[in-house]
Amino acid sequence: MIVLALALAAGVAVGLLTDVAVPVPMLTYAGVIVLAALDSCLGGVRASLEQTFDDRVFLFGFFSNTLMAGFIVFVGDRIGVRELYLAGVVAFGVRAFNNLGTVRRLVFERKGWE
């Protein structure tokens, strides 16, 4: 668990050290993609706690989710339904919260899984 937290912190640190910023026109894309990525990660954590983790499934799911999220925003932008990105937000947000809830429950069940 601590390793994962450290990994997250490392990612944030790298981001802060380098002067990266998402360019303004890509903000909606990046927003939904970040949400999808977080959801995938939470799903992975849950899967690992449930011991149903398959790294191939995880990695594939991670990238497909993020690409799907970006695609939803893109389609919405093109067909004129700019609010389509909300669908992505809702979907991934709901999933993320679900995963989070399951993770919480599993952690409390297992307590000292490592």
Added chain:
Amino acid sequence: MHLDSRRALTTLREESIKRLKASEKAVEHRFHEARLLASLAAALTLAGFLLVAQWRGVESYAAARDELTDRDLAVIIQEMTAENNAMRSEASRLELRVWRAGDDEESRGEVLNQAATELRDIRLVAGLESASGPGVTLRLGDPRGELGAADLVDALNELRAAGAEAVAVDGRRVEALSGFSERDGTLYLDARPLQPGPEFSAIGDPEALEQALKLPGGLLSTLAARPGVRATVEVEERLQLPALKTR
């Protein structure tokens, strides 16, 4: 006995296989864990990085928006300043007009005064008003009737040139359009006969008038050349000249 040991062996074998499988699973599990942790960690690192990037992007966007608002504010301020200046210059222009108008009032009064004075002078010259004041009396003694209308005109002009404001001949007011004429040896002023030896009364600065008439080469010296003519100038303290009699 054999059966028992065989069963025991089988059980043992099964157990050991189970244990082996369990340990395999355990190893797999742990190996699984390592891979899991690795991929999760990688994914989380990426997610953290994206998070920071997104945050920075939104920040710059918000900053750009604030900047735009500031620019809008600056434009608004600029426009308002320009308007302010325009109104200030308008105000001072109007103030100037008011001041000038006040000035005009004064000068209008002045103009009126001047006009009134001019009118009075004109009326005096025109003989429309009776006039009184210091002046001179010019008597032209002319027993022989030497003098003609032209001489009278000369006399009148000399008096006027010397600054006479009102002139009368034999008590009759002379106006701008008055004319002297002559017929059969009689002198006429405005078609009315004059007595021989006309007497000019002129209101004005007595000294000036006297001086002008007594100048060498002036009226008196010219008239003195004429035979029988005796011209005299007397300073009068107060002359009263009537207004022109309107017919």
